[in-house]
Amino acid sequence: MRIGELCAKAGLPRDTVRYYERQGLLEKIPQPNVSNNYKVYSAVDLQRLKMIKHAKMLGFTLSEIADVLAIWVxxxxxxxxxxxxxxxxxxxxxxxxxxxxxxxxxxxxxxxxxxxxxxxxx
CATH class of the missing domain: 1.20.5 (Single alpha-helices involved in coiled-coils or other helix-helix interfaces)
Structure with missing residues (x-):
């Protein structure tokens, strides 16, 4: 799915998703076609974003969330x-x-x- 669909399903703005990606909370998304800038995100990316959003809502820092994600993957x-x-x-x-x-x-x-x-x- 493209970033617009991902954001809609995760309930997050594009800038937030891009920020999380820059911070390493999402795995690097390859661009399947060098002629455009479209990235294709997976259901795993959506699940990870939902977990990040939930953890943030519970008061966890991005650093704490990153620690858990790093261990897991x-x-x-x-x-x-x-x-x-x-x-x-x-x-x-x-x-x-x-x-x-x-x-x-x-x-x-x-x-x-x-x-x-x-x-x-x-």
Whole structure:
């Protein structure tokens, strides 16, 4: 599929897709015909873009996303190395999840106290 169709299916602007490609988050897309600039993207590219978009929405940085993608596609990593790296990333995600739960509790607590007199002792 061409970039317009890819963008429509991924829900991302062309500039974002091109940026991700320049940053190495998408594999280099060969141009099948040197007489035009059309690149043909695959379903794998679409899946990767959807994953990137979802991870960004959850607060992950492009660097963190790139780390996971690199581990997944790099043939230099053994299966055990890939598993260990992804387990470490999963542990980081779970740590973030615990921090978000604590943050949510604090925000709910603050929300519940709105309009009540301040009784903090100095």
């Amino acid at each position: 790099d043939d230099a990593f053994s299966v055990e190395q890939k598993r260990a790296s992804l387990v470490r990333k999963l542990m980081q995600i779970e740590e973030k999840e615990r921090a978000l739960v604590a943050l949510r509790a604090g925000v709910v607590n603050a929300l519940n106290k709105i309009g009540q007199p301040c009784d903090d002792a100095f």
